[in-house]
Amino acid sequence: xxxxxxxxxxxxxxxxxxxxxxxxxxxxxxxxxxxxxxxxxxxxxxxxxxxxxxxxxxxxxxxxxxxxxxxxxxxxxxxxxxxxxxxxxxxxxxxxxxxxxxxxxxxxxxxxxxxxxxxxxxxxxxxxxxxxxxxxxxxxxxxxxxxxxxxxxxxxxxxxxxxxxxxxxxxxxxxxxxx
Amino acid sequence: xxxxxxxxxxxxxxxxxxxxxxxxxxxxxxxxxxxxxxxxxxxxxxxxxxxxxxxxxxxxxxxxxxxxxxxxxxxxxxxxxxxxxxxxxxxxxxxxxxxxxxxxxxxxxxxxxxxxxxxxxxxxxxxxxxxxxxxxxxxxxxxxxxxxxxxxxxxxxxxxxxxxxxxxxxxxxxxxxxxxxxxxxxxxxxxxxxxxxxxxxxxxxxxxxxxxxxxxxxxxxxxxxxxxxxxxxxxxxxxxxxxxxxxxxxxxxxxxxxxxxxxxxxxxxxxxxxxxxxxxxxxxxxxxxxxxxxxxxxxxxxxxxxxxxxxxxxxxxxxxxxxxxxxxxxxxxxxxxxxxxxxxxxxxxxxxxxxxxxxxxxxxxxxxxxxxxxxxxxxxxxxxxxxxxxxxxxxxxxxxxxxxxxxxxxxxxxxxxxxxxxxxxxxxxxxxxxxxxxxxxxxxxxxxxxxxxxxxxxxxxxxxxxxxxxxxxxxxxxxxxxxxxxxxxxxxxxxxxxxxxxxxxxxxxxxxxxxxxxxxxxxxxxxxxxxxxxxxxxxxxxxxxxxxxxxxxxxxxxxxxxxxxxxxxxxxxxxxxxxxxxxxxxxxxxxxxxxxxxxxxxxxxxxxxxxxxxxxxxxxxxxx
Ligand SMILES: Nc1ncnc2c1ncn2[C@@H]1O[C@H](COP(=O)(O)OP(=O)(O)OP(=O)(O)O)[C@@H](O)[C@H]1O
Ligand SMILES: [Mg+2]
Numbered sequence: 001x002x003x004x005x006x007x008x009x010x011x012x013x014x015x016x017x018x019x020x021x022x023x024x025x026x027x028x029x030x031x032x033x034x035x036x037x038x039x040x041x042x043x044x045x046x047x048x049x050x051x052x053x054x055x056x057x058x059x060x061x062x063x064x065x066x067x068x069x070x071x072x073x074x075x076x077x078x079x080x081x082x083x084x085x086x087x088x089x090x091x092x093x094x095x096x097x098x099x100x101x102x103x104x105x106x107x108x109x110x111x112x113x114x115x116x117x118x119x120x121x122x123x124x125x126x127x128x129x130x131x132x133x134x135x136x137x138x139x140x141x142x143x144x145x146x147x148x149x150x151x152x153x154x155x156x157x158x159x160x161x162x163x164x165x166x167x168x169x170x171x172x173x174x175x176x177x178x179x
Numbered sequence: 180x181x182x183x184x185x186x187x188x189x190x191x192x193x194x195x196x197x198x199x200x201x202x203x204x205x206x207x208x209x210x211x212x213x214x215x216x217x218x219x220x221x222x223x224x225x226x227x228x229x230x231x232x233x234x235x236x237x238x239x240x241x242x243x244x245x246x247x248x249x250x251x252x253x254x255x256x257x258x259x260x261x262x263x264x265x266x267x268x269x270x271x272x273x274x275x276x277x278x279x280x281x282x283x284x285x286x287x288x289x290x291x292x293x294x295x296x297x298x299x300x301x302x303x304x305x306x307x308x309x310x311x312x313x314x315x316x317x318x319x320x321x322x323x324x325x326x327x328x329x330x331x332x333x334x335x336x337x338x339x340x341x342x343x344x345x346x347x348x349x350x351x352x353x354x355x356x357x358x359x360x361x362x363x364x365x366x367x368x369x370x371x372x373x374x375x376x377x378x379x380x381x382x383x384x385x386x387x388x389x390x391x392x393x394x395x396x397x398x399x400x401x402x403x404x405x406x407x408x409x410x411x412x413x414x415x416x417x418x419x420x421x422x423x424x425x426x427x428x429x430x431x432x433x434x435x436x437x438x439x440x441x442x443x444x445x446x447x448x449x450x451x452x453x454x455x456x457x458x459x460x461x462x463x464x465x466x467x468x469x470x471x472x473x474x475x476x477x478x479x480x481x482x483x484x485x486x487x488x489x490x491x492x493x494x495x496x497x498x499x500x501x502x503x504x505x506x507x508x509x510x511x512x513x514x515x516x517x518x519x520x521x522x523x524x525x526x527x528x529x530x531x532x533x534x535x536x537x538x539x540x541x542x543x544x545x546x547x548x549x550x551x552x553x554x555x556x557x558x559x560x561x562x563x564x565x566x567x568x569x570x571x572x573x574x575x576x577x578x579x580x581x582x583x584x585x586x587x588x589x590x591x592x593x594x595x596x597x598x599x600x601x602x603x604x605x606x607x608x609x610x611x612x613x614x615x616x617x618x619x620x621x622x623x624x625x626x627x628x629x630x631x632x633x634x635x636x637x638x639x640x641x642x643x644x645x646x647x648x649x650x651x652x653x654x655x656x657x658x659x660x661x662x663x664x665x666x667x668x669x670x671x672x673x674x675x676x677x678x679x680x681x682x683x684x685x686x687x688x689x690x691x692x693x694x695x696x697x698x699x700x701x702x703x704x705x706x707x708x709x710x711x712x713x714x715x716x717x718x719x720x721x722x723x724x725x726x727x728x729x730x731x732x733x734x735x736x737x738x739x740x741x742x743x744x745x746x747x748x749x750x751x752x753x754x755x756x757x758x759x760x761x762x763x764x765x766x767x768x769x770x771x772x773x774x775x776x777x778x779x780x781x782x783x784x785x786x787x788x789x790x791x792x793x794x795x796x797x798x799x800x801x802x803x
Contacts, residue, residue, distance in 0.1 A: 012794045025401075027793075027794065029401065029402065029404045029406075029572070030793040030794070031790060031793055031794075032404070032572060032574060033404075033570070033572055033793065034786070034789040034790055034792075034793045035786065035789075035790065036572055036574070036662070037601060037661065037662045038361065038561070038562060038572065038573065038662060039572075041331075041360050041361065041561075041562035041563075041564070042198070042330075042331075042562065042563065042564045042723060042727070043723075043727050044720070044723060044724040044727060044728075044771075044775065045720075045775070046775040046778070046779065046782060047727070047782055047786075050782055050783065050786055051786070052601050052661060052662075054786060054790075055601050055662075056601050056602060056603045056659075059598075059599045059600075059601065059602055060602070060603075062599075063598070063599070169505060172505070173502060173505065176498060176501050176502075
């Protein structure tokens with residue numbers, strides 16, 4: 001396999017943020033049919049090792065492409081933008097909103113009806129994420145320098161929200177465990 | 180007499196020989212073996228027509244091992260030498276076993292390596308050896324039914340088994356002299372058995388409550404591909420716990436406390452189990468318990484009381500279901516089918532609560548005892564290469580997160596749970612002291628943030644790091660998990676390239692040398708000494724390599740190879756063939772390696788061509 005090929009090329013997909021999710025899943029299956037180690041169960045060790053290596057790569061690419069956040073980070077990378085080094089612009093209004101969401105989440109366990117309270121927080125997070133996805137897809141479609149700079153900031157926000165969502169799911173798990 | 184081999188419908192007459200394969204469900208309470216004949220998977224009975232082999236091993240005297248029904252019958256009379264539910268012990272350290280709950284009637288040797296051994300009159304036995312004894316009986320049964328030596332087997336394990344438990348099961352296969360094609364997760368095997376029969380596509384849940392383990396898996400089935408989305412469970416929760424709950428209740432009712440003698444405990448447990456099973460049919464069951472020394476206790480257990488006893492256990496399984504659904508990003512209502520697997524799903528209360536949870540009646544059409552072995556047999560047949568046209572593909576996940584210990588006893592997660600296998604992930608770490616030349620790497624598995632709350636898998640050390648100021652070294656730790664769910668870890672210092680690699684052998688697993696020693700000592704293998712075994716292994720590998728090379732060359736040797744490349748491969752293959760007919764395992768091994776090297780570019784080209792074809796195929800079909 002050509003290691004210089006990027007994840008999109010590996011799946012034969014256009015390099016866009018709005019990828020065809022159905023096609024992604026179909027191609028993933030087709031690729032695994034070729035490279036999965038089980039296809040080589042009776043093959044010589046060498047082929048098994050190679051199959052393993054290729055299957056790992058297909059899984060890795062799939063993992064990145066199917067997740068809208070990882071996909072955005074990866075696309076930025078293909079444009080030569082390393083998120084860790086890129087300038088951080090923190091919009092104070094956004095940060096306020098974050099703090100407020102976080103407070104709402106912290107208040108959940110003590111709420112009269114914690115399940116409904118949590119549901120409300122999760123819905124707000126979800127709505128914010130969907131808004132960002134829409135914005136990112138427009139920015140990646142434009143693809144000029146200004147658009148990408150804005151996309152960096154969008155991805156930063158997305159990372160915040162994603163972390164918050166994970167925490168909210170943790171709260172959900174604990175709520176369920178305690179009944 | 181030569182039999183005519185008739186190609187099955189939809190299958191080309193295989194260019195190679197049909198290879199014998201079997202699927203083994205190595206259960207906590209019962210084990211089974213299944214094979215595929217005329218395209219259908221069937222479990223195999225013993226001479227008396229019994230399909231289930233109780234997973235009980237008795238060391239009757241120093242060198243007589245009894246497995247199955249006869250052993251089970253002696254469990255109460257000879258508790259110290261009769262080992263039941265060994266699956267609960269496999270891959271576990273002595274500390275885990277103490278916390279497993281419920282007193283075990285065995286005596287353990289305080290083992291140095293941390294692997295507990297059970298003291299029997301035949302000596303100290305590790306759980307790996309006990310499991311191997313069960314595997315051997317089942318493998319013999321399959322060989323007798325098929326009339327030849329098995330080329331390989333698929334053994335099922337609970338999806339929730341951790342790395343240590345998987346390694347130990349693999350060791351047991353090796354000790355039993357079996358070639359293991361694959362460890363397969365039990366729920367996935369069940370889905371294979373169901374899915375292929377019913378051609379059902381969509382989202383499925385497999386709820387597997389056996390004797391000692393609970394598993395839940397959420398799968399997407401699409402055109403022969405079984406994609407596990409998430410898995411969860413409890414590798415120490417099952418029907419045995421129902422028995423214990425009932426036994427506890429009986430002892431309480433009879434006015435007896437815990438800490439009874441093992442014989443009585445075994446008897447009460449057996450009675451409790453019988454009562455539980457009877458309650459699956461009846462509304463109430465009478466109890467008449469022999470308390471020893473002529474004392475008896477009589478009473479009755481009705482369903483309502485029973486529900487009260489087992490409900491907390493069932494609730495635990497449902498919590499695991501909830502988490503698995505969440506991990507898959509689904510709600511209970513989105514699952515189209517719930518497949519019920521394992522003897523304990525016969526309990527009406529279990530079915531009731533599962534139906535309520537998922538909002539649909541669960542599927543119970545296939546015998547919940549046999550479905551896992553059947554799925555394993557189907558997959559074994561595929562892996563043996565007997566179904567080249569099969570489009571079945573099983574994409575499993577790792578059940579528990581893997582990570583390493585960092586400063587302050589915290590876990591740095593490297594591979595999160597429910598990542599599709601195979602997977603490899605790397606992370607960079609650095610030194611924290613000036614001039615530090617070694618780094619200890621502690622590999623753990625589990626979901627908790629503190630190392631002490633996770634399972635310790637292995638410790639190793641990367642030495643020879645060039646002295647640098649703190650934070651300057653770049654140490655890349657790579658985790659790789661193969662399709663069996665087995666982990667290997669390597670660490671590499673990036674600036675100088677110092678490397679350390681471990682196959683993760685759990686702290687309480689068997690060392691390779693130990694497996695070797697046991698192989699040498701075990702009675703069944705006493706005749707074939709190790710050298711003969713080695714020769715045979717190399718010859719088998721040589722035959723396999725040559726056969727697959729021949730098939731490949733016939734397919735695309737012309738298209739993918741230059742004449743000089745082809746000549747080099749032919750020469751190396753010929754040399755291997757000549758040596759394989761001889762008796763020098765070393766020489767065969769070297770020739771194999773040479774052939775592999777010569778073929779490397781060709782193998783790569785074939786794989787690439789396959790990938791291209793896959794993509795091209797997709798593109799064409801998209802336009803129609
Ligand atoms: N009719 C029944 N009613 C209730 N429980 C039953 C019934 N039949 C079997 N069981 C229980 O099912 C359990 C055994 O199930 P099974 O054979 O599927 O487990 P296993 O495969 O040995 O265990 P595991 O899958 O956990 O390793 C035992 O606890 C047994 O008592
Ligand atoms: Mg089972």
